[in-house]
Amino acid sequence: MTSQVSFGSQPTVRPVGEPRWLDAEEQKAWRAWLFSTLLLQDRLDRELTHETGISHAYYEILVALSETPGRMMRMSELADRCLSSRSRLSHAVSRLEERGWVRRQVCAEDGRGQLAVLTDEGFAALEAAAPVHVEGVRTHLFDQLNPQQVENLRDIGETLLRHLDQPSA
């Protein structure tokens, strides 16, 4: 028996031994992922904001509401869906309210909690922005990848989601 800790077999325990540093190949993969995702997010956000006045984060809020029955969602669920803190979402919804695109109302079902409701004007703004958004996603993501790479992108994304998209993970 050696005293060396095998981190690989203890994924839930904070390591106490030598850090598991990345080797040169892993460094390259990590850097390529990090910089490409930051650049892609930045590009999509800047172009969408420039052409429609809607940031990518606000766009995703409108999309989330548009996909629900009645185009409404509890603020707490909307924050989870948009990976936002409650305070950050509340601030964003206030900005969208000022534009007349979202309104808040008390949840009729149980009288507790607040609903965010997409207005007709908000839905129209989303419809107007959608062609710009999809063109950005096409130009900067799908046009750059071949069919095998698109399949790999989805495979990696879904694999990571199985780990990341659960409260206890």
Place this chain on the structure above:
Amino acid sequence: MTSQVSFGSQPTVRPVGEPRWLDAEEQKAWRAWLFSTLLLQDRLDRELTHETGISHAYYEILVALSETPGRMMRMSELADRCLSSRSRLSHAVSRLEERGWVRRQVCAEDGRGQLAVLTDEGFAALEAAAPVHVEGVRTHLFDQLNPQQVENLRDIGETLLRHLDQPSA
């Protein structure tokens, strides 16, 4: 000749016809990429901030400075390297100055412009945070992927960077 515009052959021209909507498979790939990257960034940032008091964005500033000769960089280059606006970077560097981790000095070479310099205390803070950072990257990214997926991740990242990491792209 048909009047339909072939967007695929005109990547640099803003489309005037029907938007190139994503099909169901592309939607799945896009959503998987979007949500997995947002969740991964959020997880790494929260854990690093919780355990070291350094956000992921601040960590990347310290890393960038640590990799240069003399551990210093022009503010403008540092902003480009960290994909940050000048004003956002200036704000971040001010916070890092308050901790004694970075100091600013006038560029001796040409007397123009400002340099951000990593202090010994800043380097020590980076060294202390690095094991926590790499453990997060291992746990939430590399431990989830098999060797082929890691290779695919790097391939996709590098393909996207060839398009995104150039001023005119």
